Amino acid sequence: MTSPPSRPGVRPDLAEVFRRNYPRVVGVAARVLGSPDSAEDVAQEVFLAFGRSSVPTGEAGGWLSVAAAHTALNLLRDGRRRAVREENAATGTDAVAGDVADDVVVREERTRVRAALARLPRRQAVVLVLRHSGLSYAEVATALDMSPGSIGTTVRRAEAALRKELNGHASSG
Amino acid sequence: MRHPDEGVLRRLLDEPAGVADADRRHVADCQVCLTGLAAAHADAAAAGTALRAVPAGDVDLAAAWRRLSATLPAADRERAPAAARRRGARLRRPAIATLAFLVVLTGAGVAAANDWLPIFRTERIAPVSVTTSDLVALPDLTGYGDVELTGAGEPQQVADAAAAREATGLDVPQVGPLPRGVSGDPTYQVVGELSGVFTFSADKAAQAAAAAGEALPPVPAGLDGSQVRLVAGPGLAAVWSQEGGMPTLVVGRAVAPRAFSSGVPFETLRDYLLALPGLPPNVADQLRSFTGDGTTLPLPVPADQVRTSSADVGGRPATVLEARDRSFAGVVWVDDGVVTAVAGALGADEVLSVARELR
Incomplete structure (x- = not known):
């Protein structure tokens, strides 16, 4: 990967921050959206925003993860139709060879998870996604400006709420 | 233990x-x-199972970097029109995200849940309207009594700053140097005075409390049926937009909200309402701002999405709002009963700089 040409308005640390964080940022968005292609779109948006921000380099990892979670959740909330379309397209392209019925089950499961995630309170959803993307409790607390002691409670309640949403949807459908 | x-x-x-x-x-x-x-x-x-990573294969870091590099700001727009055009196209999606944020920040997002006043009852309100309307917003008290609204209506676009001044009686802030990414001439919007008479109903309040699963606290003597009049505006806004129509910078000014009561003091009613179970937090925040003397800010701020801090603008204490994802920032202050706000898809330092250069 080459360094960016020196341009006014582009942070000099962007290439290094990108290299260190891009896979994780894609991972955060993918957990929300269920589609690798959509997740990369979100990651591109997030790094563009970072590129023109004044976020300190030391806080970049947490900032990018939070921004990816919010941006992806916004997509779920505001563009559910588009997200579903993208998800379907992505499922078509990255589905491994296998039983068609399995693909349908996987796709339905992903759609159910996305809908459940979109119904969670925003903070719970973000904490949940960050934790399941591998951020430590301390990292989540720092990134979201929360007290470290509150992360476990928020994760716990988010997981209980997600499971309830998924079970409720399953039993009603 | x-x-x-x-x-x-x-x-x-x-x-x-x-x-x-x-x-x-x-x-x-x-x-x-x-x-x-x-x-x-x-x-x-x-x-963990529900959120397990999608089988994505390996991320192609080099390809992703090339894609990002192609959309980074160009060094010189005059010499690189193609790059500038690409940047405009790429910015559209973040701008839409900002729009969504603006809607949440300024009340329309709350509308669905809390049945805000009619001025917010447009499902997909234009961002400029949102910002301008927000300057003359009133807290939604329909769950606790009867509300009768007069005035305001939708914001109107006017020809220029002089027309905005004539329509509102307010001085139009003159902006100094524009931040990076903001260019061209602004459009001007005005919105009239919004006035609402609220009649407190102990019955309705009891229903709202019951909906929250709690009993109504004892109603102070004389409160049932008492009225207050809340007034906000008029207001104006200068709006800079990018080619796609998304605003990049908004400078707004409005007469600060005031409250008038007959009979029971407004503060008595306000404090009682604030003590009620089930009062939506945003409404509570907005209600708190009605001190009755027009000195505090009408800001329904969702604390989980916005970080607030203090600053100084021209010797006046100001409140800085910054989206936690830093996609948006604004600064608001009150001077002699007039609220002025500068906001946009900018950093907090940029909006503060614009605010301090206003003439």
């Missing part, structure tokens, strides 16, 4: 080293906690 809370039990699953020794020992010997731990484990496993 009391049982560790559910958060401690949850952390025990992920980061046992982060849990105090005493708590770990307690859990190991406590059937109640072990049961709670098992439940936490089951929910965590279910969430």
